[in-house]
Amino acid sequence: MTRRYLAAFAAGLALTVSACGGEGAGSGTSGSDGAAEGDVTVGVSMPTQTSERWIADGNNVEAGLKEAGYEVELQYANDDIPTQSQQIDQMITQGVDLLIVAAIDGTALSSQLAAAKAAGIEVISYDRLIRGSGDVDFYVSFDNYNVGVQQGTSLLTGLGLLNEDGSPGTATGPFNVELFAGSLDDNNAQFFWNGAMDTIQPFIDSGQVVVKSGQTTIDQAAILRWQQETAQRRMEDLLTSAYNDGSKVDGVLSPYDGISRGIITALQNAGYGSADKPMPIITGQDAEIASVKLIVDGVQYSTIFKDTRLLAEQAVTAAEAMLDGEEPEANDTTTYDNGVKVVPAYLLESQIVTADNIVETLVDTEYYSQAEVDTGQAS
Incomplete structure (x- = not known):
């Protein structure tokens, strides 16, 4: 790398x-x-x-x-x-x-x-x-509010509530969705959360998206230091407390690929990823190579490329x-x-990455080679 x-x-x-x-x-x-x-x-x-x-x-x-x-x-x-x-x-x-x-x-x-x-x-x-x-004296960054908007949009698109052009999708829900946020000591976490929630909230209000755990505040959703292991434990707790009645998680808002991988581990340990219990739509951020491979494999739905x-x-x-x-x-x-x-x-500016545009956004720009995408490992 x-x-x-x-x-x-x-x-x-x-x-x-x-x-x-x-x-x-x-x-x-x-x-x-x-x-x-x-x-x-x-x-x-x-x-x-x-x-x-x-x-x-x-x-x-x-x-x-x-x-x-x-x-x-x-x-x-x-x-x-x-x-x-x-x-x-x-x-x-x-x-x-x-x-x-x-x-x-x-x-x-x-x-x-x-x-x-x-x-x-x-x-x-x-x-x-x-x-x-x-x-x-100065700040260099990405449009972090828009990153959150992109995460919320990709979640809704993956669920079928929106089309890629932003128009209403054919799905109506209701879909069970859980929310994760970044570390509260990182100023960007609030921007990501606000952008995502401003995008998702109308669908919560309409009943098309249901946060079954009831944990809808950033304080409840935050993952200290963005740690993968902490995210895995929280997802395990959510599954135990809110999905012990046979219901399934349909989507997870995740603000970062490492958090996404922790969420995925918890879901896989609970039997998700099979034909009768498909993996939820899971977002991410940073286009980390391990998560890019998960997107190729259909495990993670999207990431945000900065x-x-x-x-x-x-x-x-x-x-x-x-x-x-x-x-x-x-x-x-x-x-x-x-x-x-x-x-x-x-x-x-940043870009939404799904399986459909990995080559265009990551390989053609030489951010990763095709071999790195295929193996999920940076050289």
Whole structure:
């Protein structure tokens, strides 16, 4: 995987403008004068290496920054908040010139950001918005509300309540659906949930979708740290408590592929996936290769593809502008209020992936090879 992402990134760095649908931040610059001499260092803090997505993000950001001429200090925090705090403290002490941070807990880094501000170090919040601090300078991410809309839409499409063009489908229900959300310490989880629920709620109100467990709030549905094992346990509990009367689950809203795989394990252990007890329609996010193979095999219905190569490119573009003393280009200056300030943001678009468009979205764009899709393993 590392080889593919680094090669694709290096080859595609110059395509940031066209790929992102606009000029992007700092597109007319090539970094600060000192960057080519390797005396400008960017600290990059990523949350974990337990997800292939974050490994790819770290590799891509590092490769792009080095291609632009910067030194890079890349650290992974292994999903441990104190570790991430200590790593960022160390980067500040070492005198990095800019920080790019994908936070584990978006509320836990205020003191680190204050120290960065005092040292004259600007901060780019990467994919997950850092909250509760006025010292966040820029945010790069995807349109996270729309990601939730896409998850809700793909669930309804899979159930037959909607057609792919958004028109009413031929199915009428009622369908039993259970709801999962991401980790509440990740600001994106709320956006995903709101987008999905705004899409699904009219069908709940009409009785076409029934949440049989009655667990319809984000607090009830949240999975701490997005952990697969936690999602599996919750699905097992739901099956025991709400489906012990012979009824079946028809659909599951899942916000992330790892959570989806935990849900799938629980369902398979309960006998789902057979002719008389088919697997429910299950959504996901991040197009992780293991889940792409599950979609090919008809086990998982959909995922949301967020091309993190483009996200990394946009982070590098913003970093170049900021290190040149310029304002990075934002395409959203109203949405992302972190509780202290509205953080200017550059948002990218995402795509729904089902078995019908895997080749078009993932193989033809060289995100994965056909062999990787066939085996479910990244090379």
